[in-house]
Amino acid sequence: MIVGSLGVLMRYKIGFEFPYFNQKYIQEAHSHFAFAGWITHTLYILLINFILHKIPTGYYKQYRALIITNLVCAYGMLLSFLIGGYGIISITFSAITIIVACFYAYYFINDLKKLTSYNPSTAWFKAALWFNIISSLGTFYLAYIMTSGNFNEYWYLASAYFYLHFQYNGFFIFTCMGLVYSKIQTILPNFKHDKTFFNLFFISFVPAYFLSVLWAKIPISLYVIVVIAAFLQVIAWVKFIGRVRKNLTSNINLPKLIQYMFLFVAAAFSVKLLLQLGSTIPEISKLAFGFRPIVIAYLHLVLLAVISVFLILYMQSLKLIHQNKLSIAGIIIFVIGVFLNELFLAIQGIASFSYYSVPMMNESLFVVSLVLLIALILLVLSQTRFSVNEKLN
Numbered sequence: 001m002i003v004g005s006l007g008v009l010m011r012y013k014i015g016f017e018f019p020y021f022n023q024k025y026i027q028e029a030h031s032h033f034a035f036a037g038w039i040t041h042t043l044y045i046l047l048i049n050f051i052l053h054k055i056p057t058g059y060y061k062q063y064r065a066l067i068i069t070n071l072v073c074a075y076g077m078l079l080s081f082l083i084g085g086y087g088i089i090s091i092t093f094s095a096i097t098i099i100v101a102c103f104y105a106y107y108f109i110n111d112l113k114k115l116t117s118y119n120p121s122t123a124w125f126k127a128a129l130w131f132n133i134i135s136s137l138g139t140f141y142l143a144y145i146m147t148s149g150n151f152n153e154y155w156y157l158a159s160a161y162f163y164l165h166f167q168y169n170g171f172f173i174f175t176c177m178g179l180v181y182s183k184i185q186t187i188l189p190n191f192k193h194d195k196t197f198f199n200l201f202f203i204s205f206v207p208a209y210f211l212s213v214l215w216a217k218i219p220i221s222l223y224v225i226v227v228i229a230a231f232l233q234v235i236a237w238v239k240f241i242g243r244v245r246k247n248l249t250s251n252i253n254l255p256k257l258i259q260y261m262f263l264f265v266a267a268a269f270s271v272k273l274l275l276q277l278g279s280t281i282p283e284i285s286k287l288a289f290g291f292r293p294i295v296i297a298y299l300h301l302v303l304l305a306v307i308s309v310f311l312i313l314y315m316q317s318l319k320l321i322h323q324n325k326l327s328i329a330g331i332i333i334f335v336i337g338v339f340l341n342e343l344f345l346a347i348q349g350i351a352s353f354s355y356y357s358v359p360m361m362n363e364s365l366f367v368v369s370l371v372l373l374i375a376l377i378l379l380v381l382s383q384t385r386f387s388v389n390e391k392l393n
Helices: 002-015 023-052 060-084 088-112 121-134 136-148 153-187 195-216 220-246 256-278 282-290 292-317 325-353 361-381 388-392
Strands: none
Touching (some): 002 023, 002 361, 023 060, 023 121, 023 153, 121 136, 121 195, 136 153, 153 195, 153 292, 256 292, 256 325, 325 361
16 A cells, blocks of 8 residues: 555656655655565565465564564665665665575575475475575665766666566566465366476576666577577466366356456466567567656566566465455455556557657556555455454464
C-alpha cells in the first residue's frame, strides 16, 4: 500500500502541479521500498514458510532477527531516499540489507542441506539467493557513481540493469519458480518434475543480462550467445506450460478465481519472455531502451503483473491471506488495475516511437494508480481483524 501511495504521488506530480517533494527522490524511495519492503520481505517469509514444513529445527531465531533488520532498513530507505535521495544514510541502510541477504542465504542454504529427500525447489532457491547477493555489485557501483561525482551514463545504465536483472530475473523469478515447484504436486498430483526447465533457465540467465545492454555494441560472438539464451528461456517455458497442460484435470485443488488469476500471471510471463526475445533484434532493442515509457512498462510487467500478482495469489492459496469478500474484491481490482496500467504504458510507449503525445495519458495513468492504491487499501483492510498467528495457522 505504501509502494502504491508513492506511485500515486509520482503520477500526480507528472500530470498536475505539485511543487512539494523531489520527483527523483520519490522514485528512488518507491523502487527501493518496493524491492526491499515488499517483494524481498515477502519472499523471505515464504521461504521460511517452506522450511518450517520440511524440517523440525532450523535457524528460526536468526531468521526473525534478519527479517526485522531487513524491514527496518526498508523503512529507513523509504524515509531517507524520500528526504534526500542517495546519501550516507540511504546507502548505509542499503548496505545493511546486502549483509542481511548474505546471512539469510547462509542460514537458508544450510537448512536446505537438512532435507532428507530430493525437492525440486532446492535448486531454484539456492540459485535465487546467490543471485540476490551478486546483484549487490550493481548497487555498490551505483552508490559509488552517485556519491563520487564520476558520472558516466553508460556505466550507470549498465550497473543499474545489472542490479535489476539479478534481482527480478534472478532472485525474484527463481524464488517464485521454486515456490511453484514446492506446491505444484498438491495441485497437479500427476505432474512429474523435469530438471531440464531449471537447467535451461540457469545456463541462460547470465547471458540474458546482455539483452539489457545491447546498445553497448557487444562482440558478435557474445550477441549470438545472448540470442541463444533468449530462445532457451522461451523453449523452457513452452516445455513447462506443455507439461502443466498435460496434467490438468477438472478437479484442480484451487478456486476458479485463483486459477484464472494464475493464468493471468502465466500470460504476463509469456509476454515478458517474448518481449525479451524480440529485443534481440538490434533495431527493436534501441527503440525499447531509448524510450522511458517502454522501460517502465517492461519493469512493471515483471514486478506487478508477474511477481506481485503471483505473490498475492500464492499467499491466498496458502491461506496466509485471510479470504473474505473484501480481500477477493481487492485482488480482482488490483489485477484489473495492473492490466490497465500495462495497457496505458504500452500505448504511451508505442506512441513515443513517433514522438506523439497521447492526450490525457498522464491523467489516465494517475487514475489507474489510484485504482491500484484503492485495491491495496481494500486488501489491507480485509486483514486488519485477524492476527498474524491466526493467518499462519
